[in-house]
Amino acid sequence: MEEGRKKVSMVIFSGEMDKLFAAFAIATGAAASNMDVTMFFTFWGLRALKKDVGTGKSLFGRMLGLMYGGDINRAGPSKMSFGGVGRWMFKKMMKAKNVPSLAELRQTALDLGVKMYGCQMSMDVMEIPREKLIDEVAACVGVGFFIEQAQQSDFTLFI
Amino acid sequence: MEEAIKVDLELDLRGLSCPLPMIRVSQNVKNVSTGGVVKAIATDPGSLADIPSWARTTGNEILKTERSGAEIVFYIRRVK
Numbered sequence: 001m002e003e004g005r006k007k008v009s010m011v012i013f014s015g016e017m018d019k020l021f022a023a024f025a026i027a028t029g030a031a032a033s034n035m036d037v038t039m040f041f042t043f044w045g046l047r048a049l050k051k052d053v054g055t056g057k058s059l060f061g062r063m064l065g066l067m068y069g070g071d072i073n074r075a076g077p078s079k080m081s082f083g084g085v086g087r088w089m090f091k092k093m094m095k096a097k098n099v100p101s102l103a104e105l106r107q108t109a110l111d112l113g114v115k116m117y118g119c120q121m122s123m124d125v126m127e128i129p130r131e132k133l134i135d136e137v138a139a140c141v142g143v144g145f146f147i148e149q150a151q152q153s154d155f156t157l158f159i
Numbered sequence: 160m161e162e163a164i165k166v167d168l169e170l171d172l173r174g175l176s177c178p179l180p181m182i183r184v185s186q187n188v189k190n191v192s193t194g195g196v197v198k199a200i201a202t203d204p205g206s207l208a209d210i211p212s213w214a215r216t217t218g219n220e221i222l223k224t225e226r227s228g229a230e231i232v233f234y235i236r237r238v239k
Contacts (some may be wrong), residue, residue: 025178032178033186033216108182149187 007036009146009153015044015068016078017087017089017102023159024047024105031112038149039109040141045159046126048072048106048120049133063125072102110136117141164222164234167195171172174192175229180206181234188219188237196222207231 008030008061012023031037034139041049048069056065080156091101100108110116118133130140139145152158168191180201188197199210205239207224212234215231222234 028182029178032182033213034185098174100177100179103212105178110187112182 005034005036005066007038007149007153009038009149009156010040011156011158012039012041012144013043014078014159015075016092017075018077018079019043019159020048020072020075020102021105022155023110024102024109025149027114028105028112028158030111031114033041035154037109037112037114038113038153039114039116040066040146040149041116043122044068046118046128046133048102049074049116049137051134053132054076055129055132056127058127064126065129072106075102077136116146134157163194164198166198166234167191168197170197170199172199172206174218175201176203176211181209184210184213184216184233184235185223190234191237193237193239195237197233197235197237199235201233204230204231206233210235 010023011025014020027039031133050071052073054062054065054069054073055063076084077090080086093119094101107136115138116136118130118137120140121143123129123140130137168187170183170187172183175183180199180203184197184199191197201210211221211224214235219238220236222236224234225232
């Protein structure tokens with residue numbers, strides 16, 4: 001971290017397309033404004049870091065993996081989901097308006113130096129081991145780490 | 160009268176939506192030396208507020224903003 005730079009820390013709790021879009025737009029915007037950006041992904045937000053692979057060991061874990069499987073491209077909108085039709089519709093409309101996809105925006109965030117962390121506890125609960133997350137994840141950490149980051153930050157967001 | 164601004168790099172941001180215009184500007188301003196000028200042409204109406212905000216937060220300077228039809232042209236000087 002460079003001395004004197006401003007910083008933002010974000011908790012990404014949601015896994016829906018629209019909320020993830022807001023999160024990555026803010027993260028890339030902050031990084032482009034010379035801020036240090038920490039994104040802490042927990043619970044449903046972990047989808048944004050997942051590879052497109054199945055997860056889960058126990059019966060419930062595998063069910064969760066099935067019902068909530070897939071990677072960032074599988075995220076649907078929080079409203080008007082219509083069993084997948086909403087996702088398709090939004091993707092089409094966003095593409096027509098030259099809005100980047102979530103995967104592109106995540107890559108841009110990584111290119112700009114945004115640090116992404118997985119929440120170890122929710123990874124344990126949801127049976128998503130480290131190797132099922134993308135390689136770019138900086139580390140899998142807990143709330144203590146986030147609090148330290150948040151204390152050093154100029155603003156924090158929970159999405 | 161008005162002096163022509165010497166442009167070091169021209170950026171075509173037409174058709175791009177938030178947050179891309181601002182991100183492309185921030186990435187490309189690094190490609191001119193300090194004091195150099197980037198001319199950026201955008202069509203996103205939001206960039207009219209975003210690019211000047213970006214310039215203030217990063218300590219760069221908007222020399223001039225022009226509008227012609229749907230196009231917004233920024234002349235941005237790299238300060239640091």
